[in-house]
Amino acid sequence: MKLLPNSMMHKLGSESYTNFLKDNPPVNPPTIQSAMVTSVGRNTSMAVQKYMRDHGFAKRIEGYQWEFNVVESPDVNAWCMPGGKVMVYTGILPVTKDEAGLAVVLGHEIAHAIADHGNERMSQQLAVQLGGISLAVALEQKPQQTRDIFLAVYGVSSQLGQLAYSRQHELEADKLGLIFMAMAGYDPQRAVSFWQDMALKGGNKPPEILSTHPSDERRIAQIRAFLPEAMKYYKPAQSSTTSPGNTSTPPAPSKPKTGVKIK
Numbered sequence: 374m375k376l377l378p379n380s381m382m383h384k385l386g387s388e389s390y391t392n393f394l395k396d397n398p399p400v401n402p403p404t405i406q407s408a409m410v411t412s413v414g415r416n417t418s419m420a421v422q423k424y425m426r427d428h429g430f431a432k433r434i435e436g437y438q439w440e441f442n443v444v445e446s447p448d449v450n451a452w453c454m455p456g457g458k459v460m461v462y463t464g465i466l467p468v469t470k471d472e473a474g475l476a477v478v479l480g481h482e483i484a485h486a487i488a489d490h491g492n493e494r495m496s497q498q499l500a501v502q503l504g505g506i507s508l509a510v511a512l513e514q515k516p517q518q519t520r521d522i523f524l525a526v527y528g529v530s531s532q533l534g535q536l537a538y539s540r541q542h543e544l545e546a547d548k549l550g551l552i553f554m555a556m557a558g559y560d561p562q563r564a565v566s567f568w569q570d571m572a573l574k575g576g577n578k579p580p581e582i583l584s585t586h587p588s589d590e591r592r593i594a595q596i597r598a599f600l601p602e603a604m605k606y607y608k609p610a611q612s613s614t615t616s617p618g619n620t621s622t623p624p625a626p627s628k629p630k631t632g633v634k635i636k
């Protein structure tokens with residue numbers, strides 16, 4: 374799969390993000406919940422940067438300018454665009470409940486972006502829908518259609534139908550997400566109860582995060598299987614002024630880290 378140039382994807386990401394915020398103003402002034410998103414977002418993105426540096430993938434996130442916003446919407450949704458532009462809908466907050474629950478979602482969505490899943494999918498869609506012309510040509514000749522594809526790829530709109538990630542992409546995002554949240558100081562074991570709660574939310578309009586190729590049970594089983602690896606990265610946050618999370622769990626003994634392979 375030929376990846377699209379990151380610089381163009383970042384530009385599309387930041388333009389789309391700005392446009393989205395024009396139509397959907399962020400929660401302002403900040404609420405306790407939106408402040409929680411900002412703080413968990415900051416911790417998670419710092420963990421992502423460290424992980425990428427440590428594993429020789431620093432180039433992948435070159436030019437990332439992280440931004441986290443919360444918008445008022447009943448949709449159970451969250452997404453991350455290339456370049457680090459993250460959106461959380463208030464509709465997902467009753468499911469995430471606490472900081473660790475939020476970290477599950479942010480870790481997962483950020484993982485899709487930095488592992489180039491969205492880029493691959495965009496490239497695929499340009500091939501299928503526009504005959505494989507380059508992104509630059511697509512933007513020049515079919516600007517609206519190209520932007521619509523981009524929004525569908527990143528889970529912003531479902532105008533073009535749900536463009537679900539492959540099972541392999543979902544699993545990779547789940548595993549990387551667990552590592553990111555663990556490195557950010559959130560107990561990755563929290564992912565199990567989060568996905569159990571999400572499974573109950575299924576319904577007829579599944580958000581990206583529920584675009585489960587892996588069935589709920591299968592996904593949870595795979596997460597459980599990966600937890601021992603993720604726990605190696607877990608260091609509970611030192612001072613937990615804002616964290617009501619589980620602070621009684623002792624840090625896991627450090628063992629050699631094998632990590633997750635990023636293609």
Ligand SMILES: [Zn+2]
Pocket residue numbers: 481485538543546581582
């Ligand atoms: Zn996903």
